[in-house]
Structure formats: structure tokens, C-alpha cells
Amino acid sequence: MKLLVLTQKISKNDPTLGFFVRWLAKFSPSFEKISVICLEKKDFDLPKNISIYSLGKESGTSKIKYIYNFYRYLWDLRGKYDAVFVHMNEEYVLLGGLFWKLSGKKVFLWRNHPKGSFWTRIAVSFCKKVFCTSKDSFTAKFKKTVLMPVGVDTEMFREDKNISRNKNSVCMVGRIAPIKKIEVCLQAISILIGRGVQISLSVLGPCAEKDLQYLGMLKSFVLENNLSPYVKFFDAVSPADLPNIYNSHEILVNLTETGSFDKTIVEAVSCGEVPLVSNQSLKILLPGGCVINRKSDDIASAIQKMCQPQNRINIQEKLGEFVKTQSLDALMKALDKEMTADIKNK
Numbered sequence: 001m002k003l004l005v006l007t008q009k010i011s012k013n014d015p016t017l018g019f020f021v022r023w024l025a026k027f028s029p030s031f032e033k034i035s036v037i038c039l040e041k042k043d044f045d046l047p048k049n050i051s052i053y054s055l056g057k058e059s060g061t062s063k064i065k066y067i068y069n070f071y072r073y074l075w076d077l078r079g080k081y082d083a084v085f086v087h088m089n090e091e092y093v094l095l096g097g098l099f100w101k102l103s104g105k106k107v108f109l110w111r112n113h114p115k116g117s118f119w120t121r122i123a124v125s126f127c128k129k130v131f132c133t134s135k136d137s138f139t140a141k142f143k144k145t146v147l148m149p150v151g152v153d154t155e156m157f158r159e160d161k162n163i164s165r166n167k168n169s170v171c172m173v174g175r176i177a178p179i180k181k182i183e184v185c186l187q188a189i190s191i192l193i194g195r196g197v198q199i200s201l202s203v204l205g206p207c208a209e210k211d212l213q214y215l216g217m218l219k220s221f222v223l224e225n226n227l228s229p230y231v232k233f234f235d236a237v238s239p240a241d242l243p244n245i246y247n248s249h250e251i252l253v254n255l256t257e258t259g260s261f262d263k264t265i266v267e268a269v270s271c272g273e274v275p276l277v278s279n280q281s282l283k284i285l286l287p288g289g290c291v292i293n294r295k296s297d298d299i300a301s302a303i304q305k306m307c308q309p310q311n312r313i314n315i316q317e318k319l320g321e322f323v324k325t326q327s328l329d330a331l332m333k334a335l336d337k338e339m340t341a342d343i344k345n346k
Helices: 019-030 063-076 090-103 118-125 182-194 209-224 239-247 263-270 280-284 296-306 309-316 320-325 328-344
Strands: 002-010 033-041 050-054 083-087 106-110 129-132 145-147 169-173 200-204 231-234 251-254 274-277
Touching: 002 019, 019 033, 019 050, 019 328, 033 063, 063 090, 083 090, 083 328, 090 106, 090 118, 106 328, 129 328, 169 182, 169 239, 169 263, 182 200, 182 209, 182 296, 209 231, 239 263, 251 263, 251 296, 263 274, 263 320, 274 296, 274 309, 296 309
Parallel strands: 002 033, 002 083, 033 050, 083 106, 106 129, 129 145, 169 200, 169 251, 200 231, 251 274
Antiparallel strands: none
16 A cells, blocks of 8 residues: 655754654555645655655745645656545644545544534545544544544653652643633742742743744743743743753643643653643643633642652553553554545545
8 A cells, every 4th residue: 555645844953844754654564655735844864665756845835836746746646555644733634635535545633622604514524534632623523533542652651760850840841822721830839939839830842923922921930930940931942852952841831722632742642751731621631630621710629639759659550541542552453444445445
């Protein structure tokens, strides 16, 4: 079998999308040939049966040229793949869906976001199956949708006993944007400091230009509330460096809204952190006490509770199975099961 994959970026060191390089490597043994069309390519090391075709963002190509390159690749690669896997970007399905339908190619879309639109529905209509990780994702309501594991590489993300965890340390990992509700966690830290709790918070991740004002607001809050000794902001790091971050902290706070399943939660848990998350759909997967609401007082109390070593130990004993069900190996098995039969069934 041969597969065409479409995604946003191929770069193993990208702090947000670097994980997909590992996904492709895991895909490799299941297919004779994998052709990947991406918006941008940078650094990667992939098996020989995987070829990368960039639309040209790394060289500053215009959007018109992106579309031209997209259709050029579709034409050049015609007859060289049996099915299509689109990762995250429904735009690829909107651009190529009719071509694939007329060509008899089955399309599989990975889309995991709480919001969608008329165009999302159109994209779904071109697909044989849609994959997402949360039952509250916009695409979860379609009959053709299959829930999937998050797909975290537990060989990379694992507990390292040689790294000392900072006592009463909290981290938030991911892009710095309003949807992450970082300001609510800052308010919780301020409450804890007021209670006399010794606590620290590391906020780590990339910030898009459109969110720089939000980042400035967060830093102003820290200064105005005398939190500088307790709160630090860090630039994003490569996926290879993230395990060290997780292993040096005790608690991960993730306040992403219900409807998406942030992979940093599984990464952190796999490295021995205890998660406190606001995604209510995770109640069926995580032990009691890990799922919280997005009120600063409640977050402060939950953090204070998890600062007690015995409470963390009790939670950690229950998290092992959660990691196994969300691992990259579990995802690959599930995707292989859901795609292979459909691809072979012409």
C-alpha cells in the first residue's frame, strides 16, 4: 500500500508540530511508500520510503504559489498512492477533495478542535473516516468519526530518575495564547502566595505575533502582583528537550477548553508529573482530582493539595494505564486497524 500524507510542517525540532515526524517514522513499516505534502519543511530524519514535498513556506512563497505547488504535486503524484491521510488542516481536503473523489482515493482526516464551520462539514463529506481524540471535538458528532489515542511517544517521554524535581513546582507547556487561560493560573499562584505556600510556576511555549499583547498582559500581571520571584516565562524548546522540563516539575496545569485533547497532558504524565486539567471530557480517563474547573480559587486549592507528596503518589499509581492507552504505539495500531481494511477494499 502507498499513502499520501498532507500536513502543516515537517520539522523534528518544532516545539508545536515536531511530534509528527515521529508519527511518520512509525507509519513507515505499514506502507510501501509514503509521500508527504507539507506547507513547510525544515529538519527531519525519516526512513527511505518517505518523500517530502514542500509547498514552499520556508522560502517565503506566496499563497498563490502554495496553491499552484499543491496542484502540481497532486498531478505529479497521481497514481503513486492508494489513499490520503490529512493531518489537522481541512483546507487540504477542500482543495483536493473533488480530485480525490474523482480519482477513487479514500481520504482520512485527522481533526481535533472544539470549533468548526460550514467548511469543516464540506471537508468531512469528502472523507471516508475522520479521526479525533476528544468526544467533544466538533468532528466527533459525525457517524464516520472514530475516537483515537493522542499518540505520545513514550520512548521519548518517560520518567528520568536522574533528574531532581523542584519542590512545589508547576509548569504550563504549550503555545502562549488566550485559549490557554494562563492568566487564570497566574491568579491561582497569587492566591497561593497570599496563603504562604511556597510555589513556583514555569510558563513555557511559543507565542505568535498576534498574541504578543496577551503575553505582555501576563507579564504585567506578574509585575503588578509581585510574582516575579515565583513565575518565570521561557521560550519554546524542541520536543527532544521537553522530557527534561516535565521531569523537573511536579505538577502540570492545563486549562485548555473542553473539546480538544492537549498532548502535553500525556507527555507530562508519562514523565511522572501529576496533571490538573480543565478539559471535562477527560473525567473518564483521569483519576479523580485531576480534572478541575477554570476558577482561580479552585485551581489554587487543587495545586496546594497536589503539593503534598502522598497525594501525588496516590494519583500517580493510577495514571499508568492512562499513558498506555494514549501512547504512539496504541495510536498506530488503531489507525492501522481503521485505515488498512478500507484502503484494501476498493
